[in-house]
Amino acid sequence: MADPTQSAPAVSTHGAGASPAPGATHEAAGAEHGSGGLPQFEFQHWGGQIAYLLVLFAILYVLIARVFTPRMRRVIDERASTIAGALEAARQVQAEALEQSRAAAADLAEARARSQALAFDARAKAAAEAAERSAIEEAKLAAQLAEAETRIAGMRDSAMAQIGAVANDTAMAIIEKLTGKSASAADLKAASAVRGGAA
Template sequence: MAVETDPATTYSVENAAEASAASVGEHGATTSTGAEHGSGGLPQFQFEHWGGQIAYLLILFVALYILISKVFAPRMRRVFDERANTIEQALSSARAVQQEADTQAEAAKRALADARAAAQRTAAEASAKAAAETAAGRASLEAELAAKQAEAETRIRAARDSAMQQLSTVATDAAEAMIEKLTGAKAPRDAVAAAVKSQG
């Protein structure tokens, strides 16, 4: 039995085989080229690659410089400025609070000094008033005592005069009775009274 073959299918298979062989040949050539480069050392140390490397380095440097100068540095500067402003505001607020505290302390000192002066004046006035009242009371008491003493002396003088008068009368009566008893005659009362008064 004979097998019929399609000419188009046969051509496709042959083309596929040729493409596969060409691919294998290119892969072998690439492998051999890589082997050749590998055997020559690192590419970055070969002079023919330095131009491209320097260009890439310049491009990277410029890109990093632009990023740092346009993006990162302004942000950092803004952060530093905000921090400096915050610190300055905090210091200003602290200075204001300190100044206000000093002012209040000075006012408190003045108020305390005024209160002490007022207390001293009040104490002095109270002491002077008490001394004046004491002096007035003492003077009134002394005057009252002097009046009572004068009244007492007057009463004593009156009592003494009355007692002396009574004593003189009693002495005159006694002397008159003694004279009448001794002499048997009644002596004149005026003479006896004068004699008693002269005797003291």
């Protein structure tokens, strides 16, 4: 972009109507060519460019400090608060799980002890019932055995009495057959006593 202050003298020079010399024509062309460069690389424009940069920097700084930074800080704080809440919730859940596991372990130990006590009581009760049944059966067997012994003793005494009577009858029959006289029971008893004394 050409500077108007530099192009004005060239226009006024050409507007005089005089025919320029060939050297002047080349100088004017060189001046026009030189004035068509980038203005940001020309030293006379650096002051304005620096001012613009400072203004832009100030605007960006204000935007960053007043708008973007609070938003970013708010987002970061919210995220940090969310993370802290999640960590606290996780700690609470872990503590509750640990407490529940301890309570479950205590309940399990109590149930195990109760079941062992019940099993011991059941074994003791079964043993007592078995001992009671065994005592009852032994008493029944003892009573039956005593009754059987009493019956056997009565049968033996009865059999012995019958044997004695049969023996007396047989002896009386033998004596009567041998002697031709009948013997009484008193005679048999006396003879038995005499024989027993001689023995």
